[in-house]
Amino acid sequence: MAIELEFERPIVELRKKIMELKEFTQNADVDLSSEIKKLEIRLEKLEKEIYENIKPWDRVQIARHPMRPTTLDYISNLFDDFFECHGDRTFADDEAIVGGIAKFKGLPVTVIGHQRGKDTKENIRRNFGMPHPEGYRKALRLMKQADKFNRPIICFIDTKGAYPGKAAEERGQSEAIARNLFEMAGLKVPIICIVIGEGGSGGALALGVGNRIYMLENSTYSVISPEGAAAILWKDASKAKNAAETMRITAPDLKELGVIDDIIPEIKGGAHKDVKQQSKEIEAILTNSLKELLSLSEEQLITDRYNRFRTIGEYGFIQEFIGV
Numbered sequence: 001m002a003i004e005l006e007f008e009r010p011i012v013e014l015r016k017k018i019m020e021l022k023e024f025t026q027n028a029d030v031d032l033s034s035e036i037k038k039l040e041i042r043l044e045k046l047e048k049e050i051y052e053n054i055k056p057w058d059r060v061q062i063a064r065h066p067m068r069p070t071t072l073d074y075i076s077n078l079f080d081d082f083f084e085c086h087g088d089r090t091f092a093d094d095e096a097i098v099g100g101i102a103k104f105k106g107l108p109v110t111v112i113g114h115q116r117g118k119d120t121k122e123n124i125r126r127n128f129g130m131p132h133p134e135g136y137r138k139a140l141r142l143m144k145q146a147d148k149f150n151r152p153i154i155c156f157i158d159t160k161g162a163y164p165g166k167a168a169e170e171r172g173q174s175e176a177i178a179r180n181l182f183e184m185a186g187l188k189v190p191i192i193c194i195v196i197g198e199g200g201s202g203g204a205l206a207l208g209v210g211n212r213i214y215m216l217e218n219s220t221y222s223v224i225s226p227e228g229a230a231a232i233l234w235k236d237a238s239k240a241k242n243a244a245e246t247m248r249i250t251a252p253d254l255k256e257l258g259v260i261d262d263i264i265p266e267i268k269g270g271a272h273k274d275v276k277q278q279s280k281e282i283e284a285i286l287t288n289s290l291k292e293l294l295s296l297s298e299e300q301l302i303t304d305r306y307n308r309f310r311t312i313g314e315y316g317f318i319q320e321f322i323g324v
Contacts, residue, residue, distance in 0.1 A: 007054070065270060065272050071098055078286070081102060083100045096159070098115045099111060101151070114131065114157060114159040116159070116197075130161060131159065139207060152190040184209035193209075195208075195214070196271070199221035201223050209309070220249045221251075229247055261308075
């Protein structure tokens with residue numbers, strides 16, 4: 001059963017009305033074709049109006065859609081011969097992060113990403129996509145392996161944030177995230193990062209130090225959730241919609257701010273509408289990025305990554321300095 005989002009209700013209701021008229025026409029042998037045609041034209045205009053003017057909070061809802069494609073969905077549509085690797089060789093295998101070796105158009109690559117579930121059972125198994133330290137250590141192990149064997153790294157980011165529980169803190173959550181940031185900065189292979197859903201805080205950034213950073217059109221990337229920001233700013237988490245408007249966490253905002261390199265267009269209504277078509281959009285970006293980055297030397301890749309993140313800081317400083 002399709003899950004409707006709040007901003008899509010006018011579209012859903014009009015579609016339902018059209019279907020009811022079509023069924024009535026068939027059963028009652030009445031010609032309502034002209035009325036149906038008018039409603040279909042109205043539906044087309046309504047869809048264009050709503051989907052071309054999606055608000056930040058609407059994008060948050062799309063990014064959180066239960067059926068939004070996950071890392072494993074994109075792996076199955078984009079890569080061949082995926083071999084998943086497990087465990088951090090220290091404590092355990094964290095299923096909130098998946099990773100392994102695959103081929104992209106014949107090129108050996110390492111693929112790593114956050115993995116959430118699509119139902120209650122799988123979400124519990126995947127800890128709702130919130131990794132423990134061993135998840136980030138598994139990711140780092142695979143990155144170092146990729147560096148050793150000269151394989152490009154592709155990261156899919158989709159998490160509300162790193163798991164904040166007591167056990168995670170006891171096993172070194174902050175250190176694990178910091179270690180990933182440090183190590184990723186110096187890897188000698190291309191790193192491409194794509195935010196496919198929610199990109200939350202350090203939990204997202206631990207897989208996000210790349211030469212190129214992209215976001216799906218309706219994804220979000222932020223230091224805190226809108227609910228968390230609202231609770232801090234206004235002592236009221238119910239004002240999350242207002243927070244989303246002011247935080248500038250959507251792909252268009254972050255492209256303007258220089259935090260990401262480009263936006264990957266989404267299927268009308270969200271990636272969950274057609275994962276195969278959405279995968280083709282990602283495939284085009286990966287193809288172009290890999291072609292560009294594979295032409296760079298190891299030193300150039302590291303310098304490119306360094307300059308990419310340094311530019312973000314410079315942009316913010318300049319804007320503040322000139323009072324924009």
